[in-house]
Amino acid sequence: MKYLAKIKYLGTNFCGFQVQPNARTVQGELTRAMSELFGAPCKITGCSRTDSGVHANEHVTVIDAPGATVPPERLPLAASRFLPDDISLFYAIKCDDTFHPRYDVVSKEYLYVIKNQSVKDPFWVGRAWFISRPIDEKSLTLMRSAAKHFIGKHDFAAFMSEGSDVSDTVRTVFDLRIEKDGDTLRVRISADGFLYNMVRIIVGTLVEVANGRIKSDSIPDIIYSRDRSRAGITSPPDGLYLNRVNYRLPDFQ
């Protein structure tokens, strides 16, 4: 059977999603756990190759398990006995043969958490970007004004790290919002797809706008330049969460 499953993982102790020799990865652990559960080799295809230290509140994977008979609704509990503490599989349905978790994505949402505090909260270490310099209401207004420029269909080449073989760098950002709750900032960004490190560079740029190093109204020029050196720093992976993946599937919640 092929399952379409949703998983959650704490990225701290993983060298990213994609399987690699001699490294602990989400795909590696998932492949091992599912092969143990079904007693036969399984193939895992993920919706996204998150980087080392990046988390997922919702990551969609296809588990190709030939001969498997576990009903999809029982898969979460069955899988929990084989998965490590830092991965959970919390939803599964039967997967259509034609479905692909990466190619069929309509939109993805990432969440980026910033803790604006001078002393690191131990409960957020590895789970947020700590910024000690205060981001006041004025800086937040600048960030929000900068954020608006990213929305829409643009060539985001200036917001892509090297090391990617993508040729088409045009993406459509559907939404980019910054929520503030006490000393926590949450940046939510949804798009039809993301370039390598795109969210982390956008967040790094927004923080440089807050700090006054980049002007909020220079964002259109930076996008137009396609020049990585004009955008902001790449923010750390710790604060990044793959939050939601949407498909055009009627039975997918």
Next chain:
Amino acid sequence: MKYLAKIKYLGTNFCGFQVQPNARTVQGELTRAMSELFGAPCKITGCSRTDSGVHANEHVTVIDAPGATVPPERLPLAASRFLPDDISLFYAIKCDDTFHPRYDVVSKEYLYVIKNQSVKDPFWVGRAWFISRPIDEKSLTLMRSAAKHFIGKHDFAAFMSEGSDVSDTVRTVFDLRIEKDGDTLRVRISADGFLYNMVRIIVGTLVEVANGRIKSDSIPDIIYSRDRSRAGITSPPDGLYLNRVNYRLPDFQ
């Protein structure tokens, strides 16, 4: 100088608060860090000896640092360079010589987090008690009805683990509330003091009330019996957080 400081810690990798030979403890790490910061031995007195795996959102300690000249308002940032990632010191004022962080407590609040889910959320491992059997509205009503019986001045001997040398087992519980938010239950309990494992046994008892193994209206009898075997199980340390400590001090926030 003597400082009155508030600290926060993630208890997962500590063998509790109190210093012990050959074990990593909060008091041990704090003593080492402060002695390194001030370049002279310091003495740490905490408000509570939390157990192994128990967390603190707010733990009050007195740091006796003879000869120290760091102004209290600069202590949080100065301390952060010497403390490990799982402890933070986020507030400090000058401490009066007569103040004692344990004897002078007016009230303490503990928070206990339960995740009522069949599959463990990786972001809560070590930080909550996972209960897979569903706690429905009816069970929650029973728990809340049981909770009311704990409020007031009682002899809580039935809710104390062995291994304590306390002779007076009378305590006053000021409040005991259960909040529900999705699949998360938060139990908040405040009292003038707590016996050894008292919060964990009360929470274990409330969960047995939810499961129907203990009747909610039998709580007064269980309290009256002073018999540990009649109360519920000791819940795991993972879900327990020392949340707030109150003193009669005008300049203490």
